[in-house]
Amino acid sequence: MNALLIDTNIYSHAMRGDAEIIEILQQVAHIGITAISIGELLSGFKAGNKEKSNRQELNQFLDSPRVTLYSIDEGTAEFYCLILDQLKNNGTPIPTNDIWIAAVAFQKGLPVYTKDQHFTNIKGLLLR
Numbered sequence: 001m002n003a004l005l006i007d008t009n010i011y012s013h014a015m016r017g018d019a020e021i022i023e024i025l026q027q028v029a030h031i032g033i034t035a036i037s038i039g040e041l042l043s044g045f046k047a048g049n050k051e052k053s054n055r056q057e058l059n060q061f062l063d064s065p066r067v068t069l070y071s072i073d074e075g076t077a078e079f080y081c082l083i084l085d086q087l088k089n090n091g092t093p094i095p096t097n098d099i100w101i102a103a104v105a106f107q108k109g110l111p112v113y114t115k116d117q118h119f120t121n122i123k124g125l126l127l128r
Helices: 008-015 019-027 035-047 051-062 074-090 096-108 117-121
Strands: 003-006 030-034 067-070
Touching: 003 008, 003 019, 003 096, 008 019, 008 035, 008 051, 030 035, 030 096, 035 051, 035 067, 035 096, 051 067, 074 096, 096 117
Parallel strands: 003 030, 030 067
Antiparallel strands: none
């Protein structure tokens, strides 16, 4: 696989030394992450006792030429709307932040790398 959009939990597992995840990320030419995931990470850092070092580690990760930070725009909102409608119609809700992450994945044509099984409820979403 040439490119992935990572879910927040993938970043967290990698920073905790998960060898399987680290190996996969090392083999990928392009790693995308969303502003949504950054918000979740910063929130977690603030709640912990290593906020400064965690922020430094995140900034180093984001500075890598292989990493792209994706923001939310009107196009993302269109995908969000479609995903939310599909999930409501199927009676399979998932966390709102994960819908936004999936919307970015659709918009950018990237598979989502995650440990969360509920992403499988989104029809047509490519997963790693």
